Amino acid sequence: MVNEKIIIIGGGPTGLEAARGIADIGYKAILIEKRERLGGMPDEANYAALTPDMRNAEEAIDEMRAAVIDNPGVELMLNTTITGAEGELGNFKVKGVQNGKTVEIEAGAVILATGFQHFDPGRETQKYGYYEHDDVITIVDAEKMFKAGNFVRPSNGEKPKSVAFIQCVGSRDRQIGNEYCSKVCCGISSKQAIEVKHHCPDAKVFIFYIDMRMYGYWENEIYWPAQEKYKVNYIKGMATEIIKKGDTLIVKGEDTTMRRPMEVPMDLVILAVGMEPSIGTKEMADIFGVTKNKFGFIETIGGALNTVSTNVEGVFAAGACTGPADLEDSISAAGSAVMKSIGAVRKINIHA
Amino acid sequence: MVNEKIIIIGGGPTGLEAARGIADIGYKAILIEKRERLGGMPDEANYAALTPDMRNAEEAIDEMRAAVIDNPGVELMLNTTITGAEGELGNFKVKGVQNGKTVEIEAGAVILATGFQHFDPGRETQKYGYYEHDDVITIVDAEKMFKAGNFVRPSNGEKPKSVAFIQCVGSRDRQIGNEYCSKVCCGISSKQAIEVKHHCPDAKVFIFYIDMRMYGYWENEIYWPAQEKYKVNYIKGMATEIIKKGDTLIVKGEDTTMRRPMEVPMDLVILAVGMEPSIGTKEMADIFGVTKNKFGFIETIGGALNTVSTNVEGVFAAGACTGPADLEDSISAAGSAVMKSIGAVRKINIHA
Numbered sequence: 001m002v003n004e005k006i007i008i009i010g011g012g013p014t015g016l017e018a019a020r021g022i023a024d025i026g027y028k029a030i031l032i033e034k035r036e037r038l039g040g041m042p043d044e045a046n047y048a049a050l051t052p053d054m055r056n057a058e059e060a061i062d063e064m065r066a067a068v069i070d071n072p073g074v075e076l077m078l079n080t081t082i083t084g085a086e087g088e089l090g091n092f093k094v095k096g097v098q099n100g101k102t103v104e105i106e107a108g109a110v111i112l113a114t115g116f117q118h119f120d121p122g123r124e125t126q127k128y129g130y131y132e133h134d135d136v137i138t139i140v141d142a143e144k145m146f147k148a149g150n151f152v153r154p155s156n157g158e159k160p161k162s163v164a165f166i167q168c169v170g171s172r173d174r175q176i177g178n179e180y181c182s183k184v185c186c187g188i189s190s191k192q193a194i195e196v197k198h199h200c201p202d203a204k205v206f207i208f209y210i211d212m213r214m215y216g217y218w219e220n221e222i223y224w225p226a227q228e229k230y231k232v233n234y235i236k237g238m239a240t241e242i243i244k245k246g247d248t249l250i251v252k253g254e255d256t257t258m259r260r261p262m263e264v265p266m267d268l269v270i271l272a273v274g275m276e277p278s279i280g281t282k283e284m285a286d287i288f289g290v291t292k293n294k295f296g297f298i299e300t301i302g303g304a305l306n307t308v309s310t311n312v313e314g315v316f317a318a319g320a321c322t323g324p325a326d327l328e329d330s331i332s333a334a335g336s337a338v339m340k341s342i343g344a345v346r347k348i349n350i351h352a
Numbered sequence: 353m354v355n356e357k358i359i360i361i362g363g364g365p366t367g368l369e370a371a372r373g374i375a376d377i378g379y380k381a382i383l384i385e386k387r388e389r390l391g392g393m394p395d396e397a398n399y400a401a402l403t404p405d406m407r408n409a410e411e412a413i414d415e416m417r418a419a420v421i422d423n424p425g426v427e428l429m430l431n432t433t434i435t436g437a438e439g440e441l442g443n444f445k446v447k448g449v450q451n452g453k454t455v456e457i458e459a460g461a462v463i464l465a466t467g468f469q470h471f472d473p474g475r476e477t478q479k480y481g482y483y484e485h486d487d488v489i490t491i492v493d494a495e496k497m498f499k500a501g502n503f504v505r506p507s508n509g510e511k512p513k514s515v516a517f518i519q520c521v522g523s524r525d526r527q528i529g530n531e532y533c534s535k536v537c538c539g540i541s542s543k544q545a546i547e548v549k550h551h552c553p554d555a556k557v558f559i560f561y562i563d564m565r566m567y568g569y570w571e572n573e574i575y576w577p578a579q580e581k582y583k584v585n586y587i588k589g590m591a592t593e594i595i596k597k598g599d600t601l602i603v604k605g606e607d608t609t610m611r612r613p614m615e616v617p618m619d620l621v622i623l624a625v626g627m628e629p630s631i632g633t634k635e636m637a638d639i640f641g642v643t644k645n646k647f648g649f650i651e652t653i654g655g656a657l658n659t660v661s662t663n664v665e666g667v668f669a670a671g672a673c674t675g676p677a678d679l680e681d682s683i684s685a686a687g688s689a690v691m692k693s694i695g696a697v698r699k700i701n702i703h704a
Contacts, residue, residue: 013657024695025377053655060657172571179572211563216676219524220531236588256609303405304679305365305412308687324568327656332681335660335688343376 002090002348003108005030005075006341009082009284010113012040013327014319016064017334018111023073027342030075030105031068032082032096034280038065040115048146050327051184051191052221058147077105085110085287089314090348108345109314110288111337112298114280116320119170119178119273128169128271129242135160135249135266136242138169138273139185142192151199153268155247159200160267164251165189166239167209171274171324180295182274183324186213189272190222193232206233206264208253237262242269274324281321288315297323308337316341354442354700355460357382357427358693361434361636362465364392365679366671368416369686370463375425379694382427382457383420384434384448386632390417392467400498402679403536403543404573410499429455437462437639441666442700460697461666462640463689464650466632468672471522471530471625480521480623481594487512487601487618488594490521490625491537494544503551505620507599511552512619516603517541518591519561523626532647534626535676538565541624542574545584558585558616560605589614594621626676633673640667649675660689668693 006022008015011033022029037043039061042050047057068074077098084095094105118140122131130136134155145151153160167189171182186209193205212234214223226232239253248265255262277296285292290310291299298317301309308316318337319330358374360367363385374381389395391413394402399409420426429450436447446457470492473482482488486507497503505512519541523534538561545557564586566575578584591605600617607614629648637644642662643651650669653661660668670689671682 017657021691021695024698025691026698050656055655055657060655064657179576180569181567181571183567211565213563213565213567215533215535215565215567217532219533224531257611259609259611303407303412304402305369305407305416305683307680307684328659329681329684331657332659332684332688335691336684337687339373339377339687339690343373346376346378 002345002352003092003106004028004345004349005107006109006111006345007032007092007094007105007107008111008113010040010115010280010321011035011038011078012113012115012319013042013061013064014115014330014334015040015111015113016068017331018113018318018338019074020064020067020071021335021338022342023068023071025338025342026073028073028075030077030107032077032080032105034079034081036079038068038078045118045140046144046147048143049191049195051187052218054191077103082284082287089344092314108348109316109341111341112281112284112288112290112315112317112321113319113334114284114321115278116275116281117278119276121169121271121273127241128166128239128269129244130271133242133244133249136269136271138271139188139192140273142270146192146195146199151196160203161200162204162266163196163200163206163268163270164264164266165193165207165270165272166251167207167272169271169273170276172210178274178276178295180324181213183213184326185272185274187218187222187326189270190214190226190232192270193226194222194230197230197232204233205230206235206266208235208237208239208251210236210238275320277321288312290315290317293323295323297321307333308340314344354697354704355444355458356380356697356701357459358461358463358697359384359444359446359457359459360463360465362392362467362632362673363387363390363430364465364467364671365394365413365416366467366682366686367392367463367465368420369683370465370670370690371426372416372419372423373687373690374694375420375423377690377694378425380425380427382429382459384429384432384457386431386433388431390420390430397470397492398496398499400495401543401547403539404570406543429457434636434639441696444666460700461668461693463693464633464636464640464642464667464669464673465671465686466636466673467630468627468633469630471628473521473623473625479593480518480591480621481596482623485594485596485601488621488623490623491540491544492625494622498544498547498551503548512555513552514556514618515548515552515558515620515622516616516618517545517559517622517624518603519559519624521623521625522628524562530626530628530647532676533565535565536678537624537626539570539574539678541622542566542578542584544622545578546574546582549582549584556585557582558587558618560587560589560591560603562588562590627672629673640664642667642669645675647675649673659685660692666693666696
């Protein structure tokens with residue numbers, strides 16, 4: 001009889017969904033999280049509202065948390081860092097440190113749900129002056145302000161009269177090695193543009209973009225209302241530099257549609273930073289011997305027809321640790337990883 | 353003891369993935385398909401290669417088929433049309449007709465995987481002359497030619513020297529009620545543009561688009577190679593009319609970037625038709641009392657955090673029957689539906 005427990009590494013939306021799902025099917029999940037709290041990035045980065053449905057993020061994550069806490073099918077290990085792993089499908093031995101103490105965890109399969117990190121716009125795109133200008137912030141900073149219910153210019157605490165979003169910061173960019181599109185930033189920016197109008201109804205809001213990637217229902221659910229109801233101005237253009245002039249920021253670049261240079265004054269500039277693999281994703285990939293792609297995300301095998309299997313039998317990966325993913329992608333992939341991991345340990349037992 | 357079998361309606365990629373997954377977990381799937389063959393749209397419409405990985409579609413579908421045929425956990429019902437349903441979670445009674453004979457099927461839960469249909473470009477967008485001009489085809493027609501290994505102008509059987517793709521045919525279009533983006537057409541067109549260059553290396557290939565929605569890895573996996581390796585010309589512009597002049601088609605419209613009218617001669621025009629709910633999707637939604645959205649797709653409840661539950665407890669929906677979906681979406685959602693449907697029937701039994 002092989003071990004039929006399934007380890008899930010990462011307590012964000014993907015891991016929470018997987019843990020609950022495993023318990024619902026009558027198997028045992030061991031949910032391992034390095035922080036002292038569950039909730040992953042939406043919790044850690046203080047997201048205000050989910051994209052696209054604008055549901056209160058804290059409420060949503062609380063509900064997911066509640067479904068695993070005190071769930072007899074879920075063993076919860078917080079404050080736990082994984083330091084090593086050995087074994088194979090049906091018989092993994094994972095070593096870690098929990099609250100300073102060494103622990104060893106045994107399981108039949110592993111689901112990596114280690115997520116992503118936000119691109120640091122100060123790292124290589126100093127042209128935007130993120131670390132120089134108080135009023136140049138990111139969509140992550142903006143979420144925090146929305147959640148606090150106080151959306152203002154950091155420089156003076158006043159409501160901005162003009163706000164510009166700049167898309168593709170850290171994405172679609174060969175210079176920094178991130179050729180991929182981060183998938184969610186167009187949607188999040190448009191959602192935030194609507195929230196800006198809720199907080200500052202008189203503000204003029206602009207989104208400078210290359211392509212608006214409002215795929216599927218995001219088109220009609222966010223993009224159209226943003227334009228028509230909230231009068232957000234979408235400008236196909238590249239911002240190349242942000243400078244400060246007195247109390248105002250000047251966004252310089254090129255308006256691609258008008259085919260002319262642009263130089264527009266703004267009170268606040270919000271950089272739509274993309275997704276990169278988290279440190280935890282890279283570390284876990286290495287510990288479990290799982291192949292990473294050239295960007296450092298975990299590589300799944302099987303192309304479009306298998307979204308969660310890795311090169312290591314019995315080790316699955318779901319959500320943003322495999323690449324840019326919206327919440328729906330992550331939640332669906334969690335289900336697929338649950339189905340495949342249970343199927344995998346069960347098959348070993350049948351053949352044993 | 354409630355019934356723990358799970359009915360899956362629709363034998364395309366989503367249904368095949370779900371059926372195999374249910375069997376792998378040790379539950380019993382009843383896979384119902386109205387056609388005499390499994391495989392769904394990729395089979396029915398003769399897809400040549402999957403997007404984005406260009407895997408041979410027939411091989412891929414054969415592999416998925418093989419995993420359910422002769423699988424002791426999967427009961428297969430081909431040539432079966434469902435005519436009615438009653439009951440509830442744990443106890444559904446579904447009526448149908450199989451090869452002319454009435455059948456009744458009992459199960460604890462139902463997964464709808466009834467997919468989509470391609471937009472008919474002759475229906476309301478006659479401006480493109482799909483039914484008038486032999487050399488105006490769709491991406492679906494193009495797939496058939498790629499699969500047959502014979503990519504030519506239908507009018508004369510010769511290789512085209514110039515090919516234009518027109519994006520958003522039947523999508524992002526309020527006039528016809530399809531405000532949503534169909535999500536996959538930008539990727540499929542770019543994949544096909546590469547295939548055109550394989551068949552006709554000397555052809556000039558153009559893609560007329562509004563936004564190129566090459567989200568996530570599609571950006572680096574298809575979009576960049578299409579431009580750089582295969583020299584596909586992407587033109588931000590709206591095609592408004594296609595007329596015939598002698599042996600040639602004239603695409604009329606506006607080049608948005610150049611801000612001028614365009615009138616370009618083409619040997620072949622390929623319309624990137626979008627996704628609409630299939631007739632089966634609408635019929636099954638009505639039979640099972642499941643809410644449709646305004647476009648006729650099945651509405652899932654729970655926003656971004658639940659991609660498969662419907663308003664009817666015990667009835668789940670996965671893949672393109674819920675809206676525009678790429679293959680990865682469909683495969684992941686199948687996993688989520690398997691996890692949730694097994695969890696649902698199991699919960700009833702525990703509480704019974």
